[in-house]
Amino acid sequence: MADYQIQNLSFRYPGETEPALDGVDLDVRSGDFVLIGGPTGSGKTTLLRLLKPQVQAAGQREGTVLYNGNRLEDLDLRTAAEEIGMIFQNPDNQIVMHTVWQQLCFGMENLGYPTSLMQKRMAEVVPFFGMESWLHQPVETLSGGQKQQLNLAAVMMLRPKVLLLDEPTAQLDPIAASAFTDLLTRINQELSVTVILCEHRLEALFPRANQVLLMEAGRIVHQGKAETVVRQVWEAKAPGFAPYLPAISRLYLQMEADRKEGPVPLTVKAGKRWFDRYWVRRPGVFGERPEGIRGEAPKEEPLLQCRDLHFQYGKKGPQVLQKVSFTLHPREFFVLLGGNGAGKSTLLQVLAGVLKHQGGKLKTRLAPGDIGYVGQNPLAYFTRETVREQLEDRAKSLDLGDRERMDALVRLFRLEPVLDKHPFDISGGQQQQLVLALVLLADPALVLMDEPTKGLDPTAKQALAGWLGQLLEKGKTILMVSHDIEFAAAHAHRCGLLFDGGLLAVAEPSVFFTENYYYTTMVHRTVREHLPEEVTEEGVLARWAITSP
Amino acid sequence: MTGGFRSLHPLAAALYFSGLVLFVMWLVHPAYLLAAGGCLLLLHLQLDGGAALGKAWKGYLAMGALVALANPLVSTRGATILGYLGNRPVTLESCVYGLLFGLTLSVMLLGFGAARQVITLDRFLYLTGTGLPRTAFVIVMVLRLVPLLKRRLREIAAAAKTQGRLGGGKRTARIREAMELLNTLVVWTLEESLHMAVAMRASGYGSGPRSTFAAYRMEGRDKGVLVLLGGLALPILAGSLWGRGQMVFYPLLSGLELHLPHYGAFLFWCALPILMNIGETLQWQIIKSKT
CATH class of the missing domain: 3.40.50.300 (P-loop containing nucleotide triphosphate hydrolases)
Structure with missing residues (x-):
């Protein structure tokens, strides 16, 4: 007992x-x-x-x-x-x-x-x-x-x-x-x-x-x-908790707003059963796919190009990267997905200049100082006693005369309340924001990020998505390595899958996830028979909202 | 090969190798040393096809050669003077002693090499754990910590490198940067070790006396080997106390008398692992031929 x-x-x-x-x-x-x-x-x-x-x-x-x-x-x-x-x-x-x-x-x-x-x-x-x-x-x-x-x-x-x-x-x-x-x-x-x-x-x-x-x-x-x-969360209209609900439940609650009773679907299985019936019950309720839900990445002269990149740890080590080829355009948000040990972090470190590739070509018009790298563990970045000293030390080593950029970053990432705390004593989300601020002090054109959504609560994740959006607006390019399918589907311009040493299936999310069977979002698994190109809750709702009053 | 001598109880294996090293150090006599060396070479071949030896033999030989060369240069004892180096005499006796002492050293290193393969880390910790459980526990924790620290240091270096540090420059600046990184490593590790302490308490650490998992059981065969080793050690030790198997070097070299029963007992000690391995292989052959 x-x-x-x-x-x-x-x-x-x-x-x-x-x-x-x-x-x-x-x-x-x-x-x-x-x-x-x-x-x-x-x-x-x-x-x-x-x-x-x-x-x-x-x-x-x-x-x-x-x-x-x-x-x-x-x-x-x-x-x-x-x-x-x-x-x-x-x-x-x-x-x-x-x-x-x-x-x-x-x-x-x-x-x-x-x-x-x-x-x-x-x-x-x-x-x-x-x-x-x-x-x-x-x-x-x-x-x-x-x-x-x-x-x-x-x-x-x-x-x-x-x-x-x-x-x-x-x-x-x-x-x-x-x-x-x-x-x-x-x-x-x-x-x-x-x-x-x-x-x-x-x-x-x-x-x-x-x-x-x-x-x-x-x-x-x-x-x-x-x-x-x-149901309680939805009816209380508590916006703080809505992101915690399964996307399928949220879809149901929005599209069946007048149903106050009955079970709310929590799984793909229950969700699909409901959606199939809904599709029959309300024919023609979904409109055409609206143009440009998310701005497509501009096709300009590439920022970075790799061809047949090869890397292995040591002479006898495993060949982590074998033939990795891809192009990164300016101002795009590229998410690199892949399983454990697929070499995602290794590729990121090669691009960041931490590791040196052994074969293939890596062409970029960026100087090393123009590439920012946000590693997986924020603790690796902290050398000072307070957040303020940490930021000032970085500004000094970059020879930044005025404090304008630093103050702007502190405001952007809402670091004012913790400026005098030890970097180890602030929350995981704040630590990550501090590292982002440290990296952005150098004003890099390209920001590389290793699993930034790991361990974040849904609220912090939304905040991160907001900041990344602001960086993109300012003309920065983001290359992110992640396991987070839902995050990639909701925010990326393009996704790529790293598997067996090579980069496969580079495409925009609506195409990338549509072609996948297992490796895709819960929403897509629920609605794909009827709306094959929708992979997010927003996508489904955008088409639903068109015809509903 | 995983059975045979390698599967012996750690205590018996430890006793065997300690005895071997003791005898080799004591019995500085070419016949004894060559017997031990030959047997150990064979054992190395049986254990891993000589892979470990292939990497290390140059070192073993170099150590032996160094001692063999150094002794006549350092020691001027002995009556038969071969010549002079500067104004120091070089004697035949110190040359021969150096040679044999070098051989002793090489054979001992061979023995340690074989022991390292037989008494693996797990077995070593078991041996330590029965007598010194705390020491063994600390060793295990350190073994766990070292790769963790290495990984953290790699992450710290990657972060520093992408922030334009570690790029060279003045020596004092480089040293200061390295100190900062080490400081980060220490603070980070202290932080994580607080969490580890909580987790250790959660699984009952400190709630009473600890026990130690004894992974090896003394079987009939192990007991038999222990009795056999005891039975061999007695005559070898007694004979050695009588001066069997030992040459006299100074002031004049003695002859190479061999007391056969004593030599036989020693030879059996050296060859025991090889015989056990051969026995194991034969047993398999018999089982295979019967089916």
Whole structure:
């Protein structure tokens, strides 16, 4: 059994005036799958960490947390370590040991299990997770998805009754993320382990959860079954939470605005069933595709051209790039997609001049200083004690006499409130904005970005899209590497798919995603039989709006 | 080859190699050294077809040659003077001693090379862990940390390079830039290690005494080998205390007397892994021919 009863729980971090949690009530029954959503800083993580004694933050707490009817504070630490398992966002920060099997034993060793018991547990858990082939590998040879799977397996070794997960898939690519979610669902269904999960990407999780909470500023704003919450959010006209809903649900709610009852589709399957019927019921409601929903990229003299680019790490290393050819035009927004290890980041680093290609031609009329590079991890950029010093140091090294450009960037990225904070102490989104500001101080013509949407909440993602739009208006060119299909479909001028060392299928999103079967947006998978060229919610609505009054 | 000597319990393997190195250091005698060297060469061939040896043999030989050359130049002991270098005498005895001592060193290095293949990292950690669990735990954590730090440093260098740093220039500026990057690495790593500490606590670290997973079980064969090694070590040690298998170098070279039973025991010690490997292969041949 693993029940939680949370009554009027409030929490305040030391030195803060605003509470991080404010009067939270929540009942979790054994075997529940609870999904907690909400923007960064809404108190999700704080709430989750108050549910396990070992990871509670220091601060002022009010209210009660009952675990199986007893106060959580009275639970002894050993039982808490075994029964309440926790997975964190960054897969690397949870792995202490050198090889996979050592890490699997780590928790059991901590609790002093004898070897015979550890062997029995291993023999059970390793096949359940299908980890036999990489059991003896050193951890650094694993992909991010494998690492997070290892963390889950290591927790499962202790036979927990509850799993607490803090954005476990935020750092993973979509395929690894859905594999992880599938495992989690299996654990919940087959072993009846209670799951309490915080996440930004809710689309895939809504259908699996039997309780959804949406939080804002330390309070639970919406709560209930997934469908109820989807309707609540829509009817409350809370613009902050609309981006959290599945795109299919949003389409449904807009196009069936007069239907106040009935189930809201949450998955592609349910969505397609509804859309097929809608298509029959309302014939001729969709108009022609309007011209120029998104301005096409101007066809000018290319900014950068590569032909048959080749790169491999070391003489015997794998050939990461084999024959990469493409052209980048000025003022276009190009998104480079591709699976894990397809060489996306490598290609970006070759273009940025960090790595040197070994074959093929790279022609550009840009000087090295005209190419800005925003790497995957903002922390790699910070050398100073405060945000202000960091910006000033960069301006100085660029010999910028006046502060005009710097002030403009600080205003653009809304960095004023954090200017005197340490770059490590601001939120992930703000860190990324600071790096963008540092890169843009040099006024580069081309900005290269490595996975900028990773780990951002939907609100931050929208803000990023807004800034990128402004850069494009100012005449900059953007080349982005991403796993984020939805982001690419909604904002890119052109997309390319990197696979097996080559760049395939370069086209504008409506063509690029239309030709794909799996590797495309949820909206496209739902409507493609009737509206084959629409890949985004906006696209479908634009054609719907034409004829509807 | 994964079975045979390589699959021996780490404790037996460690005992075997420690004994071998001890005997080789003690018994400076051409017949003993050549026997040990020959057996180890064969063992290297059996273990990985001589791949590791192919990379390292030049180093082993160079170390031996260096000692062989250096000894007569440094040591002036010995009665038979061959000639003078400057005004220092070069003696026959120190030449021979140098040669044999160099051979000893090369054979020891050969032994370490083979030991490294048999006692892999996992086995080494198991050995350390049974006696010094904390030390073994720290070693494992460091092994995990090093590739992580390397990756972070690469990311930091990439960021710096694209911001126009690390481009050369004055030496003092370059040093200052390098220090800044290291500072970033340290702050970043401290930040991440806070998260790691929380994760470690979450999985019960510090909630009581730890146990250590013992991945290797002592089987009948391992016990047999241990008894055999003990049975061989006794006569070898006793004989060595009697002066068997040791030459006298100074002031005059002794003869190359060989006490056959003692030599035989030593030879058996050296050849044991090879015999085990051959036995393993034969067993497979028999199983295959029966089916």
